[in-house]
Amino acid sequence: MACNASKTSLLRTIAKRGYATCPRPVGDVSGINVKVLENKLVVATADATVPVSRVSLVLGAGSRNEAYDTQGASHLLRLAGGLSTQNSSAFAIARNIQQVGGTLTTWGDREVVGYTVTTTADNAETGLRYLQDLLQPAFKPWELVDNAKTVVNQLNAVSTEQRAIELVHKAAFRNGLGNSIYSPRFQLGKLSSESLQHYVSQTFAASRAAVVGVGIDNNTLAGFAQTLQFPSGGGKAGSANWYGGDARKDTSGHRAVVAVAGQGGSAANNKEALAFAILKQALGAGAVTKRGNSAGLFGEAVNSSGGAGVSVKALNASYSDSGIFGFVVSADAKDIGKTVEFLVRGLKSASVSDKDVARGKALLKARIISQYSSDGGLIKQIGRQASLTRNVLEADALIAAIDGISQAEVQQAAKKAGSSKLAVGAIGHLASVPYASDLA
Numbered sequence: 001m002a003c004n005a006s007k008t009s010l011l012r013t014i015a016k017r018g019y020a021t022c023p024r025p026v027g028d029v030s031g032i033n034v035k036v037l038e039n040k041l042v043v044a045t046a047d048a049t050v051p052v053s054r055v056s057l058v059l060g061a062g063s064r065n066e067a068y069d070t071q072g073a074s075h076l077l078r079l080a081g082g083l084s085t086q087n088s089s090a091f092a093i094a095r096n097i098q099q100v101g102g103t104l105t106t107w108g109d110r111e112v113v114g115y116t117v118t119t120t121a122d123n124a125e126t127g128l129r130y131l132q133d134l135l136q137p138a139f140k141p142w143e144l145v146d147n148a149k150t151v152v153n154q155l156n157a158v159s160t161e162q163r164a165i166e167l168v169h170k171a172a173f174r175n176g177l178g179n180s181i182y183s184p185r186f187q188l189g190k191l192s193s194e195s196l197q198h199y200v201s202q203t204f205a206a207s208r209a210a211v212v213g214v215g216i217d218n219n220t221l222a223g224f225a226q227t228l229q230f231p232s233g234g235g236k237a238g239s240a241n242w243y244g245g246d247a248r249k250d251t252s253g254h255r256a257v258v259a260v261a262g263q264g265g266s267a268a269n270n271k272e273a274l275a276f277a278i279l280k281q282a283l284g285a286g287a288v289t290k291r292g293n294s295a296g297l298f299g300e301a302v303n304s305s306g307g308a309g310v311s312v313k314a315l316n317a318s319y320s321d322s323g324i325f326g327f328v329v330s331a332d333a334k335d336i337g338k339t340v341e342f343l344v345r346g347l348k349s350a351s352v353s354d355k356d357v358a359r360g361k362a363l364l365k366a367r368i369i370s371q372y373s374s375d376g377g378l379i380k381q382i383g384r385q386a387s388l389t390r391n392v393l394e395a396d397a398l399i400a401a402i403d404g405i406s407q408a409e410v411q412q413a414a415k416k417a418g419s420s421k422l423a424v425g426a427i428g429h430l431a432s433v434p435y436a437s438d439l440a
Contacts, residue, residue, distance in 0.1 A: 032382060032394050033218040039230075040207040042386040043222045048215030048375050053124040055117055055216060057131055057228075058383040060208030061199070062111040063179040064319070065237050072183025072191060073199040076139075077113045079150065080196075081106035083143045085133040090143065093130045100126050107380065110169070110177050111319055112387050116379060124216055128224050135204060135228060139193040148189055155182055160257045160427055161328055163249070165315065167425025168259035171247040171436070172324055177240045201231040210386035214379045240322035244421030246436050249428075256336045256428030257328065260344060260439070261315055262417035264323025267388045273318040274405050275413040276325050280316040281367075282352055282360030282410070283327075297356070298327055301346040302339060310339055320388045325417040337432035344439045348418040350411060357407045365399050 035043045048054070063074040081104055084090045097104050102119035104127075115134050117127035158166075166180040211225040242263050265272035284298035302310045312329040326347060331339050371377035372395040385392045393401070424436045 032392050034386070034392050035218060035222050036390065037206075037222065037225060040390075041225055041228070041230075042210040042212075042390055042392075043218065043225045044210065044212045044382045044386045044392045045216055045218040045221050046214050046378055046382060048121075049373075050375070051121045051215070052375070053119055053121050053127065053213065053215040054375055054379045055124070055127060055131060055211070055213040055221065055224075056114050056379050056383045057116075057134060058112050058114040058210045058212065058387040059204055060111065060237070060387060061113040061203035062109055063181050064110045064176045064240070065203050066179045066199070068175070070191065070195055070199055071179055072187040073196060074108060074113055074181065075151065075154075075183040076144070076191060076196060077137075077200075078106040078108050079147055080137045080139065081115050081134065083147070084138045084140055086136040086138050087133045088130060093133070096126060097130055102127050104130065109181060109384075110179070110317075112384060114380070114383055121215060132224070132228060135230060137196070137200060139196045141193055144191075144193070145189075151183055151188060155185065158182060161330065164257040164259040164328055164425050164427050167247040167249060167427060168261050168315075168326070168423050169324065169425070171245045171425050172242060172261060172423035173240055173322070174243050176238050177319055177322060177324075204231045206230045208387065210383060212379055212383045212386055212392075214375045214382075237320075240319065242322065242420065244423045244436060246424045246426075248424075248426045248430055248433070250430050251428055253429055254333050255330060256333050256426060256430055256433055257330045258336060258340050258433055259315060259326065259328045259425040260340060260347070261324045261326030261423050262347065262420040264316060264325035264417060265318055265413060266321050266323050267318045268320060270389075270401065271405065271409065272413065273323065274402055275409045276316050276318065276323060276417075277364055278357060278360040278402065278405055278410050279325070279352065279413050279417075280314040280360070281363035282356040283314045283346070283414075284312065297346045297349075297351070298343060301342040302329070310335065312339075312343065324423075325413075326422075333429035333431060336428075337434055340434055341439070344422070347414075350414040350418045352407065352411050352414050354407050357405075357410050360410070361402055361405070365402055368395060368398055368402075 032044055032046045037043060061074055061077055066073050082090060100119055100123035102117060102123065105116050107114045115131060117131045119127040170178045172178065211221060213221045265276040267273050298312050298314060302312050310331040312327055315326045315328050317324050327343050329339055329343060371381050382392045422436050422439050426433045
């Protein structure tokens, strides 16, 4: 069945001109055009480095919106990118997109679920047709049953480090942002088509969504966005509350992975969010070489603890109304307790020098330029910004904002994280892993 996009005169009249935008040189940073439609849907576009169009539909349907009985719904929404919709079968979507050399991928986090279609520039209309269909998923019961094994395989593939991060979110926020981005195993096969349709009706709202593109004209994408029909209603995510505490999972083996975190900065406060992003790089975002040592304060703390085979990196995540900041460490069970204590001392010290801040800024700017220079990285950057803040900062503006963050503001961010009630998520051999109350 043809969708409304194929009948829209605006798309017909400017398709050839709009899809064939001039690629930017590889490595250059593109300017970004942002438009907010009357229904509050944000449309953002940037130039591509190659004649390939990438368009993402980003929806505020992340796991923070799940209730206890609908945990795992956002995971199934990511899976639904390859399932039938009310207008097209799964076979038709896969066949027609692949026939033009395109791909359809899904991604998501606690805030959003994104669907991205990639095609050559002259076949972008085909991609847009099936991207539009994804606003009306069918959730056919037999398809959910057939893909149950896929969900299990995805759960089995989750790394121990990621599981520790999920646990520390649970300890920090309990529900909402504490919900895992992966379906709990006790929910496998429990979510019905009706439950998923209700979740869609509550989260697929234009005021919480964005349509972003790389390698496609802004007016063309805005014309497509105006044809999108969102479900009526649309609930609002509950506010995040910080609790702190423990979430632990004992498993066999001789190692443990522990995530410890305090309150971070929210995306709504851009200066605070940037201060925490700088702090992450300054304290040690991880080793820059394979099997190398982490630099910064966290790396020094690990060296002081004397443990062997220890891996540590800073943890930072900014959400629309809250954030989390700390570290994730992996070590032998006999060394993990002492290592965590040394790292918590570093986190609580809130000691960040001018040299640390300068290094953090340099590393963060290099990371941002790398993301903005890559078409794949750029579309996720602008998609998440557009959906959470309803605006998108160009690379130059973002770098200028980073330069504008003072050492005192980074110090204040470190103090906020270190002085808040800590959350601890741990998995593995936990005999010597301290509880949050032991680290206060």
